[in-house]
Amino acid sequence: MGERLRATAAALGDEALRLFFPLAAIHAAAWPLLWVVVHRLDLTLARTVPPSMWHGHEMLIGAFGAALLGFIFTAVPEWSNQDRPRGRGLFILAGLWGVGRLVGLLGADVLGALGAAADLAWLGAIVVFLTLTAVRQRALGLRGFLFWIAALWLAEAAARYGFLTGDLQLARTALWLAVLAFTGVLGLALARITPPITNRILDPGLRSTPFRPHPGRRNLGPILIAAAMGGTILGASAAVEGFLLIAAGAACLDRSAEAFIGRAFFRTEILALGGSSALAGAGLLLVGASRLALPVPELAGLHLLTMGGLGLGVLSVFAIAGKLHTGQPLGLEAPVKGAFLLLAGGTFARVLAAFDLTTPSITGALHVAAALMWAGAFLVWLRCYWRFLARANGPGAHG
Template sequence: MTAPAMLQTHPRTAPGLARILGDEGLRLFFPLAALHAALWPLLWAVVNGFDLPFATAIPPGLWHAHEMILGSFGAALIGFITTAVPEWTDSRRLRGRALYALAGLWATGRVVGLFGADALAWVAAIADTAWLVALPLYVAAVSWRKRSTRQLGVLFWLGSLAAAGSAANIGMALGDADMARTWLHAAGLVFLGLLGLVLARVTVPVTNLVLDPSEASSPYRPHPGRLNLAPGLVAVAVAGDLAGLSPAVSAYLTIAAGAAFLDRVAEAFVGREILRAEILALAGSSLLAGSGLLLVGAARLGAPFPETPALHLALMGGLGLGVLAVFAIAGLFHTGRTLPVPAAARHAFLMLVAAALLRVLPDLGILPPSPGPPHALAALLWAGAFLLWLKAYWPFLSTPRLGDSDRC
């Protein structure tokens, strides 16, 4: 038998699904984050009726906040950091066992949080703290090997998240609801700081690609002084909260951070291309995050509504839309594809925004409550957004890399 015939008879075995998903952080963690973000709120709001079977010392609402911040958004963060940092630093990416070890730690906390099992809270605390600490250590190690200081901002926010998340986990494990609430609130704000940092890095290349698909020029060049304004003011707001400043002072600091996010929205006006889904999603993330922070400040100054809907607008709306936008954009580039995002992603963006508004506006007295169980329609739309993205992108993520050119 000739060599060509032998090659045709014995083709190279295609890699298995586990190997494909373990090839890059986003391939493994973006689907995990989407599934958790879709299913957890449905179980919380629709199936369990805002209760958890084994939650005793810690209120179920805190378990819900814990799972959304460290569960859904946590998986998205692991996938983003383990994908983006190797690209930013031109270093070897984490693959295989390292990624699956992180996934195992993350999943351990999610099993405990699914039932609100106070008796196993220490198990969840140890597992979650392990991956929270591993991320800044990983970035620090890569930066040290590359002798680079460009990732100091990322390192600062990851370290802050590790501190806040670990303190929240300890509070949960000790059954100290006040401690857990304080540090979960801080962790949510830290995620908004990370959002501001990521949007500053992602928006520029995406906008330039939209404006000039040939990549021959860079027509979009935002003012460099604004790049870190939003995350910087979020850091000041978090510090003010933890320092115990008066409600009025912390309110104004939060309003300033919200205004910085809204300032980023103004930079999205780049002509008719602003109507592109990629631009609208990134700008909409800043808009919802900034509006939510403004409303948090207003609530602290005596506005006739609580902070809860305002925080949902910032986190569920702003952070949620930002996460979904990164899923949609990075999911194309890192599988050898390019813009525009598919129609399914555009529909997912709309569903997520609708879910956030249906969750928030009734509590603000702007809309009547939705029919059916409280927040059920919002939970269904939120779940639909992430499941729709997953359905559209799973064929991309579950097939082998097209080559070394699939870089974002």
């Protein structure tokens, strides 16, 4: 048993996605279910920070944060032709991430400084890694990722400061900025991932590149998201923020138009990548409409953006990169396709719950259904991919 555990640990530490994608999946699956239960217990250790803020923070910095660690420390070395981090350094980052999650699980305000230090440390490690890589490798294409993750670090610092000082308005604004920062990262990631995956599907032999993305769509979404972020930081009126968010949402929706590539459009990989942009765009539109005082619950747009746009993007990366980085051929099994349906179902159940003003309790049927389907999506993925991720020295044809 000890030898088997050591072999599994060695395999997980061989590449960042092998370690952090399962951690992200476990956290993404467990937290919403715990949230339904823990909220009923009212997070008894919380004194200053409302449970709803802990929930938002833990979904962003917890689940999506682990996915970000796995993505950056796997993709950036591949893009820049350098050795990837492995072994002890990855486990140290995982430990720091875990300390923050323990504090968030308890909702323990008294341990807030410890959680803040841990989360800012691993986020800072990403910023340092990107900076050093960009300078040493002259990788100018990493500047966008550096901008957004530095913005995420600042947003997390502001949110944690608000938690520690009881400035809940600052914390609320900072968490919204963190949502926008993650959405900016998503836009850049999809711009890098979608073309090569689309070409693999259109020409499995990789003899040609039949799909070439429209250059005007490449970074339009992240640029307009940055404008919306600037409006929030500068204290723009709700109406101005609303129009900026609608513009950013329209750009994300426009990006999803590249998914229409003929019959291959119906491949799950294409639907998922395009759907991530579409749901993120729709979520931004709904939040923007709410800021313009239209009869749209902002919470509905927020969950469509985070659970739908970010969540579908994360699961897409898990499914596609998990195949290519463990030597498996591209193509998704039926259970994994079902996981995407579960995630979409959970998202729309949560959005409908935000519109249902008659049952505001998060223990209502729609909330519970949303949590169960969302959790099921990530657990199904983990069940299907664990045997590849935990196996050392696979065929190893990275994509």
